[in-house]
Each structure stands twice: as structure tokens, then as C-alpha cells.
Amino acid sequence: MATLSNSTNIFWQECQIGKPERQKLLxxxxxxxxITGLSGSGKxxxxxxxSRELHSRGKLxxxxxxxxxxxxxxxDLGFKPExxxxxxxxxxxxxxxxxxxxxxxxxxxxxxxxxxxxxxxAMLPDENFIEVFMNMPLELCEARDPKGLYKLARAxxxxxxxxxxxxxxxxxxxxxxxxxxxxxxxxPPMMAGQIVSYLExxxxxxY
Amino acid sequence: MATLSNSTNIFWQECQIGKPERQKLLxxxxxxxxITGLSGSGKxxxxxxxSRELHSRGKLxxxxxxxxxxxxxxxDLGFKPExxxxxxxxxxxxxxxxxxxxxxxxxxxxxxxxxxxxxxxAMLPDENFIEVFMNMPLELCEARDPKGLYKLARAxxxxxxxxxxxxxxxxxxxxxxxxxxxxxxxxPPMMAGQIVSYLExxxxxxY
Numbered sequence: 001m002a003t004l005s006n007s008t009n010i011f012w013q014e015c016q017i018g019k020p021e022r023q024k025l026l027x028x029x030x031x032x033x034x035i036t037g038l039s040g041s042g043k044x045x046x047x048x049x050x051s052r053e054l055h056s057r058g059k060l061x062x063x064x065x066x067x068x069x070x071x072x073x074x075x076d077l078g079f080k081p082e083x084x085x086x087x088x089x090x091x092x093x094x095x096x097x098x099x100x101x102x103x104x105x106x107x108x109x110x111x112x113x114x115x116x117x118x119x120x121x122a123m124l125p126d127e128n129f130i131e132v133f134m135n136m137p138l139e140l141c142e143a144r145d146p147k148g149l150y151k152l153a154r155a156x157x158x159x160x161x162x163x164x165x166x167x168x169x170x171x172x173x174x175x176x177x178x179x180x181x182x183x184x185x186x187x188p189p190m191m192a193g194q195i196v197s198y199l200e201x202x203x204x205x206x207y
Numbered sequence: 208m209a210t211l212s213n214s215t216n217i218f219w220q221e222c223q224i225g226k227p228e229r230q231k232l233l234x235x236x237x238x239x240x241x242i243t244g245l246s247g248s249g250k251x252x253x254x255x256x257x258s259r260e261l262h263s264r265g266k267l268x269x270x271x272x273x274x275x276x277x278x279x280x281x282x283d284l285g286f287k288p289e290x291x292x293x294x295x296x297x298x299x300x301x302x303x304x305x306x307x308x309x310x311x312x313x314x315x316x317x318x319x320x321x322x323x324x325x326x327x328x329a330m331l332p333d334e335n336f337i338e339v340f341m342n343m344p345l346e347l348c349e350a351r352d353p354k355g356l357y358k359l360a361r362a363x364x365x366x367x368x369x370x371x372x373x374x375x376x377x378x379x380x381x382x383x384x385x386x387x388x389x390x391x392x393x394x395p396p397m398m399a400g401q402i403v404s405y406l407e408x409x410x411x412x413x414y
Contacts (some may be wrong), residue, residue: 016259017258017259017268018311019264021262022262022269025267048224052223055224058232059234060229060233060267060308061227071212072300072304073297073300073301073304076293089304090297094304097269097271097277097279097280097305098304098308101267101308101310102267103308122318190368
């Protein structure tokens with residue numbers, strides 16, 4: 001039942017109802033869909049659209065939104081580099097738990113640094129971490145500016161804003177890239193469809 | 208879609224697929240079953256038994272085990288009082304997310320301080336936090352000593368061990384109390400049955 005950890009007095013508890021049993025109950029496979037991209041690139045909109053599409057197929061998903069987590073689990077964290085890293089590490093750990101619970105966990109965070117995203121990827125078997133890059137031009141995101149944050153950043157009222165005075169490191173080997181085609185942005189249902197097709201093809205939508 | 212937070216530049220994202228839709232899909236209601244008690248009182252065994260019983264009824268649950276979380280989400284935390292409090296706060300926040308996802312989340316932690324448990328209770332609507340007190344005598348837990356920790360604590364090799372040189376504050380108003388009857392300990396399936404009956408009666412096992 002329990003094995004001694006190599007660190008302190010912590011044991012690992014095994015339970016007879018595990019990930020396979022939960023996946024079978026849900027008729028799906030647990031995984032993490034990690035949406036990364038600039039502020040205003042449409043991550044949250046895509047996450048919502050994806051959860052709707054999955055729900056319409058009877059699949060259970062849960063969205064972890066970077067902003068929302070900062071009201072709860074991560075409310076002790078600010079925006080210093082080490083806090084941003086910890087913010088993403090904790091989100092990755094929670095996403096891993098949701099995938100273990102059998103859910104399709106949709107994480108939606110700017111997560112600008114490659115290193116931080118790689119840490120989250122390394123928490124899971126590689127095929128269970130599906131990185132989705134919202135590859136939208138900065139100009140488009142800034143023109144949208146749904147939260148008015150680019151304006152504040154340009155006015156110097158926010159420091160260290162991704163894309164303005166802090167870098168965004170695009171993924172090198174993401175599973176899915178969402179981008180404009182001929183200068184036209186796909187609609188949210190089209191983007192969600194792209195991800196659902198991937199999940200279907202890889203067998204995540206059945207046990 | 209988004210409202211400005213009263214703190215910093217954080218928005219709350221609403222999603223059309225919410226807790227009711229997920230609960231309907233699962234035909235159950237999300238909640239947190241919080242099992243508290245001394246080391247060796249049988250919390251993990253009960254959590255396993257409960258998840259088996261719920262699974263046999265087609266209900267989706269997920270166990271958050273205090274020890275297991277210390278390998279991942281809470282691996283940056285030690286056993287100082289403020290670290291213990293943060294350990295429980297984060298577990299409560301994650302349990303809240305699982306309940307929001309529609310799952311019956313079973314948290315199994317010594318959680319010795321009333322104040323820490325109350326903080327977790329306050330995160331949820333009161334009826335969705337079901338506190339289960341494993342009311343087993345210290346002598347029994349120490350005689351069991353499944354991890355050999357009481358022995359180490361008595362030998363002074365572990366400091367601040369709950370029940371030995373750190374207090375356990377029993378719940379004052381828990382929803383469920385598990386205890387010996389006539390000096391006999393109920394079996395894990397009997398304990399799990401006691402919780403399942405409560406969940407059934409309160410309507411958590413259907414939508």
C-alpha cells in the first residue's frame with residue numbers, strides 16, 4: 001500500500017481506483033491541453049469554445065485560467081520572475097492532477113517562457129501534454145486589447161508586460177499552432193475544432 | 208465575458224460550460240469530503256475505500272492525499288507551522304477546483320488545526336464541505352504506526368509530530384464522525400458506507 005519516499009517521512013499512497021478506472025468511467029483519456037500566447041491572442045475564448053465542443057460530445061473537461069487561479073491557489077504570488085515561474089509550476093501540477101483524474105484539462109496562460117512550459121510538459125508522459133500556440137501577431141493582440149492592458153503597458157503604467165517590455169518565447173515544437181490564414185483569423189469554433197480533431201486522432205476522446 | 212478585479216490587472220473569465228453542465232454530465236454534485244485525523248487513524252484507507260465504493264456506483268471521485276501532494280504541488284513546503292498552513296490552504300484551493308469540476312473530491316490530510324480546516328471550509332458553499340473526523344484513540348494509532356513515525360517521534364527523531372509533541376484539534380461541528388463502537392473499529396467499507404449514505408441523503412449522488 002505504501003512505499004517510503006527517498007526524501008522525508010512521506011509515503012506514496014496507492015489506490016485501487018486509478019487513472020484507468022476513471023478514464024473508463026468517462027470514456028476518454030486524461031490529458032493537458034496547454035494554450036500559450038500573448039495577452040489578447042484569444043486563449044480564454046478558445047478554452048471556452050473547446051470546453052463547449054467537448055461537452056457537446058459528452059466529454060468532461062476543465063479550464064484552468066491563469067487569471068482565475070491568481071484569485072485562489074496562486075493569490076500569494078505577484079509578477080516577479082520567480083513568482084511567474086511558481087505560478088506556472090503550480091498550474092502545471094494542478095493540470096497534472098486533473099489529467100490523472102481523467103479529465104481533459106485546458107490550461108490557458110500566457111506562459112511566455114519556454115523553460116516554464118517545458119517544466120510542465122515534463123510532469124506528464126509526453127503525449128499527454130498538448131501544447132497549443134496561439135500564434136497571433138502582436139499588432140492584432142494590441143489592437144484588440146480586450147482588457148486595456150497594452151495601453152497601460154505602452155503608457156509605462158505596467159512594467160514587464162509580455163510582448164512590450166518582456167519577451168514571449170514561441171514554442172519550438174508545439175503539437176498545435178493556431179494562426180491566421182491569408183490575414184484572416186479562424187473563428188473560435190474553428191480553432192476548437194482543430195484541437196478536437198487532434199484529440200480524436202490521438203485517441204483521447206475514448207477509452 | 209470579463210470583469211475587472213478590484214486588485215491588480217486580473218480579469219475573471221466566465222465560461223458557458225460551468226459547474227451545472229459538468230454535474231449534469233456526471234449525474235452527481237461536486238463537493239469536498241475532507242478527512243481529518245491523526246497519523247495512522249486510517250484516513251488514506253478510508254479515502255481508497257470511499258473512491259472504490261463511489262466508482263462502483265458510477266460516480267467520479269478523486270483523492271487528494273496530503274503526502275502525495277508533497278511530492279508535487281507542495282514540494283516546496285516543509286513542516287514549519289506556516290508551511291503546514293500553506294500546504295492545507297493549497298490543498299483546499301485545489302479541492303475547490305475539483306468540486307467546481309463536478310467531482311467528489313476526497314481530501315485526506317491530518318490537518319490538525321481547526322483554523323486551517325475552517326479556511327478550507329470557507330472556500331466553498333458550506334453544504335459542499337463535508338468534514339469527516341477519524342476519531343480514533345491515539346493509543347490505537349500509535350499501536351498501528353503503519354509508517355513507523357510514532358516510534359521516530361517518541362525517540363525524538365521527528366519534532367512537532369501531531370499527537371506527540373504537537374496538538375490535534377478535533378472538529379467541533381464536523382458532518383461525519385467515524386469512531387469505534389464498543390471498542391471495535393468499523394471496517395473501511397463500513398466507514399465508506401457511512402459517508403456514501405450521507406452523500407446520498409444530501410443529494411450529491413445525482414444531479
